[in-house]
Amino acid sequence: MDIATKVKRGGKVLAMRQVTYMGLSFANTMVIARMLGPVNYGIASITLNYFFFVFWFADLGTGDYIVKEQEISDDALRSLASLHLVLGIVLAALFSLAAPILAWASTQPEITPLVRCVSIALLFELLASFSINLMRRELDFAYVGGIEMLCQVFIYTTSLTLVFLGASYWAPIIGLMVGSLSKFILAYRKAPYPISLYLKKQYLKPALNFGLRVSGAQALSNLKVLLVPLGVTPILGIGAAGIINLTVRLTQQLSLLRQVTRFMSLGVLSKFATDKERLARVTSKGMAYQALMIGPALALFAVFSTWLIPLVFGEEWFVSAKLFPAVALAFVILSVFDLHITILKLYEKLGAIALHFLAYFLLLYSTACLGMYLFGIWGYIIGQLFSTLSVFVLLRYTHRVLTGIDYSKAFGIVLFSAIPLVASVFMKPIPTFVVYIVSMTMLFIFSKTSREIVVEVLRSAKPTHS
Incomplete structure (x- = not known):
């Protein structure tokens, strides 16, 4: 095979x-x-x-x-x-x-x-x-x-x-x-x-x-x-820890294929290590896959989260619905760069990976803890959003070992997913759903890659023979 x-x-x-x-x-x-x-x-x-x-x-x-x-x-x-x-x-x-x-x-x-x-x-x-x-x-x-x-x-x-x-x-x-x-x-x-x-x-x-x-x-x-356990619980208490953990867990559960791509990426990309031109093309397409399989799903849930979370989990969990859009947006941005970490592993640039995670840790902890002291549980999302700046470390070091990666495909998908995510913070579900429909329509009109990915996914759903 x-x-x-x-x-x-x-x-x-x-x-x-x-x-x-x-x-x-x-x-x-x-x-x-x-x-x-x-x-x-x-x-x-x-x-x-x-x-x-x-x-x-x-x-x-x-x-x-x-x-x-x-x-x-x-x-x-x-x-x-x-x-x-x-x-x-x-x-x-x-x-x-x-x-x-x-x-x-x-x-x-x-x-x-x-x-x-x-x-x-x-x-x-x-x-x-x-x-x-x-x-x-x-x-x-x-x-x-x-x-x-x-x-x-x-x-x-x-x-x-x-x-x-x-x-x-x-x-x-x-x-x-x-x-x-x-x-x-x-x-x-x-x-x-x-x-x-x-x-x-x-x-x-x-x-x-x-x-x-x-x-x-x-x-x-x-x-x-x-x-x-070490930041939220001492500052805000165990109840806030439960709410934040639920929000993060929902984000992970709705990101269907992120773990699939991460799990497969090292084994697959290692087969193209000697062909950097092909590796760059595979990485560009993989980033778009990540964005398309994660962003629209999280955005759709965010649209109705203020209805769904209290209905399904109970009214005491309502705050989770308000935290969800910001946590989801940070999750989408970071997931797009998962393959950069794989590439750095492939070429054994492990110090660069450590530097990225160190930057992520410092940004997340410093801004989240400060935010929680100042704004309570809402300060947690400050840390989530600031932590995305750590991707600039990945960009810098990945380009030293691999050039030719096309970011435009993934960027467009992230942008059109971010619009309804941000809208869900300020608008009620019905008008936000209208924003979502318009954003996704514009995405598939202007993004040829998105259309191609959907076709590939539908074709792959057919039975595969040895």
């Missing part, structure tokens, strides 16, 4: 996974948030903030090394598998021991047992990630999508069942554990590897040389999830 066929088939399954994820996650969030309320939902969500902060760089970047390397020996893979096992055990133990400190830092003693519980999930996720990276390396995105889709079903059915049984904020925590264990079992069956202690320096050194720089940059990026 050629690369194009693998990418299309894998992309289709990953897109189906995202659609399934969105539906299940939205239903799960709706029920849990409504039943728990902002305070209890905030307790569960800041526990998960801590978990994902560690998980997103727990493999020390060796997963990306496995995916990007053109040739890698069986002994090297065995040694890296052993490293994943050791990292899982060590990080799970440290995370559990740090639970009281994290509870103190976020002024929420209730999260201590919750953090200790999710530390077990951290071990399972690391073990599963090795098998998943083996599949990513072979562009077996279809299998990965199927596994993750099934695990989402396990997570949400478990969480919903437990919340109805009165498990309160324990429900999503136990759901995460069930999902992590399921992911390990399913991924390991598809891509098994020896679980042993085979740590050889000659194989670990090049992987860690690359990986530590990636994970260092990723750690800076992950600091954004700590803004809520």
Whole structure:
């Protein structure tokens, strides 16, 4: 099977996974948030903030090394598998021991047992990630999508069942554990590897040389999830933390294909590393894909958010609807430049990635915390919008390794998506919907690329044969 066929088939399954994820996650969030309320939902969500902060760089970047390397020996893979096992055990133990400190830092003693519980999930996720990276390396995105889709079903059915049984904020925590264990079992069956202690320096050194720089940059990026437990909660309280976490979660759930593109990008773009002209064309088209699959969906939800969020989640969540447009706009802008990070990884310009995330962190924390002190919960959106300025770092360093990227296609889509997002802040839903229709009509009239992408997506929906 050629690369194009693998990418299309894998992309289709990953897109189906995202659609399934969105539906299940939205239903799960709706029920849990409504039943728990902002305070209890905030307790569960800041526990998960801590978990994902560690998980997103727990493999020390060796997963990306496995995916990007053109040739890698069986002994090297065995040694890296052993490293994943050791990292899982060590990080799970440290995370559990740090639970009281994290509870103190976020002024929420209730999260201590919750953090200790999710530390077990951290071990399972690391073990599963090795098998998943083996599949990513072979562009077996279809299998990965199927596994993750099934695990989402396990997570949400478990969480919903437990919340109805009165498990309160324990429900999503136990759901995460069930999902992590399921992911390990399913991924390991598809891509098994020896679980042993085979740590050889000659194989670990090049992987860690690359990986530590990636994970260092990723750690800076992950600091954004700590803004809520370490910034919002001490300043505004646990209720505000729940509202902001819900707003961010809704933004992520509605951004169907961002994770698909990010997940596939390194494995796909690495195949074009030696052909920079083609790589620039693929990147330009990929940016437009990101913008078109994310911007209009977020803008449409923003149009009716002041109706939908109170109706679905309850009146106590209304503030989330007013925060949503600004958070969504920042999300759209940042997502367009995801492929720049992939390109810098591809050419091992990892210091530039770290500099970008450092700029993002400093802009987000300084302006958000100052804004919250001055304007309460509304100050949070100041930090979100100012953080987008960090993309200028990506632009500067990406152009040093790759020229010829066309930004006009993605820029037009972002602009026409931003118009109804901004309008939703000042106008009622019906007139804002009129603005949305006009903006999207103008987009497809003036943007040939947008029309082409829609046609490609519709064609790819047809059955693919080997």
